[in-house]
Amino acid sequence: MALSMTSRQRVKAALEHKPVDRVPLDFGGTVLTGAHVSIVAKLRQALGLPNKPPVKVCEPAQMLGEVAEDLQKLLQVDVVMLPSTHNVYGFPNADWKPWRTFDGTDVLVPGLFNTTPAPDGSILMYPQGDTSVPPSAKMPNGGFYFDAIIRQEPIDEARLNPADNLEEFQLLDEAALRAMEKNAAALYAATDCAISSGLPGTAFGDIFLVPGPALKHPKGIRDLEEWYISTISRRDYILEVFDRQAEIALKNLEMMYQAVGDKIQAVFVCGTDLAAQETLFCNLDAYRQLYKPFHKRINDWIHAHTGWKTMKHCCGACRPLIEGFIEAGFDALNPVQCSAKGMEPEGLVEDFGDRIVFWGGGVDTQKTLPFGTPDEVYRQVQERVEVFSRKKGFVFAAIHNIQCNTPVDNVIAMFRALGRSF
Secondary structure, three states: OOOOOOHHHHHHHHHOOOOOOOOOEOOOOOOOOOEEHHHHHHHHHHOOOOOOOOEEEEEOOOOEEOOOHHHHHHHOOOEEEOOOOEOOOOOEOOOOEEEEOOOOOEEEEOOOOOEEEOOOOOEEEOHHHOOOOOOOEEEOOOOOOOEEOOOOOOOOHHHOOHHHHHOOOOOOOHHHHHHHHHHHHHHHHHOOOEEEEEOOOOOOOOOOOOOOOOOOOOOOOOOHHHHHHHHHHOHHHHHHHHHHHHHHHHHHHHHHHHHHHHHOOEEEEEOOOOEOOOOEOOOHHHHHHHHHHHHHHHHHHHHHHOOOEEEEEOOOOOHHHHHHHHHOOOOEEEOOOOOOOOOOHHHHHHHHOOOOEEEOOOOOOOOHHHHOOHHHHHHHHHHHHHHHOOOOOEEEOOOOOEOOOOOHHHHHHHHHHOOOOO
16 A cells, blocks of 8 residues: 555556555546536535535536536545636636526536527527627537537538648647646646646547537538548548648647646547447547557657656447557546446456556446446445556546436445545
8 A cells, every 4th residue: 555645646656557545536637527517516515515606617518517626625536627718619718607507507607608599499509609600509408518510511522621620720829828837837836636638639530529619610521420431531631631730739739838847747638439339430440540640649749748648538339449549659548438348347457457547437427327326336436446446557537427417416425435425
């Protein structure tokens, strides 16, 4: 057993497959390890923390709730997220104002979180908060999240230009760099937690971003089906997009590292999903030809120039790809969807546990957490911790974000299984 550690030391040790004094906990440290804003509000209420002012929506597409400092401390969270200056819809996370979700939760949203009602009762969201242009997302009537609206212009093969699919990938400006520098320094000084961060422009083909939700008039290939077809029928086009995107990303990484240095411990490189519940939808050859070269370029630069550890997100039955993720240089895999085919924890740990960190997999958010009993949640968390800790490289997080309508007693049982007492 390791001596008592700070959160930062604990996460760093886990990322290096070294002994830890307890399993490090991530809750809200990335945009894929948090919870719906209503869950955060209910959790705060159940634990006796104030909900005034209301919880902030820190990521509007998934309607994620901010895990504020008082909740972090109570839960003994080990990872905090470097805040982004802008969100997926292209407007600043600033100038907070009140808003109410369909389920009646009072929240705070950014000032340019401008929505309008549609005739069917759904809510429309606008790129950069500009209601004079077509909406880029919609929350269905009674829903919990925003879905992308496809705004594909007619495709003229003779005029297809890879630059059109690069409009959202720009060099960081001075204001963004200074904000990163300031926020990283503040978090590093105010907390002993590990700091994680997203990276600008390193998500190659992330379908969450392909429709261009922040762009007022997206050009290029923006329809999801058309994009997937293009990875086969227009592979040269996609490869050119990725190549130019990587060049921009590497320049941004250099500037970002100059701004924040090694105050950051873990970086979220890529959220491109390549698997479904039962199988891959990107075969091994396609991964090696289309994605792996760019993943390796990014990871190689990071490992050569920084102390950061890198994370790959891939939902579903991605077991056949894990060897490729390791070869591409990823240090950690998230969300470790154990309910998918071939993703049983014991096998993953046995085959890969000494070569990649499992960041997630702590509890099933499809069945056990939302539909099980607190006792079932408690047992599953303890079982997962025991298995994933066998080769020391484990950071506890639920499998993806905790969904709306999950019983708060089950969420509390998850934390209690990790040794938290309330």
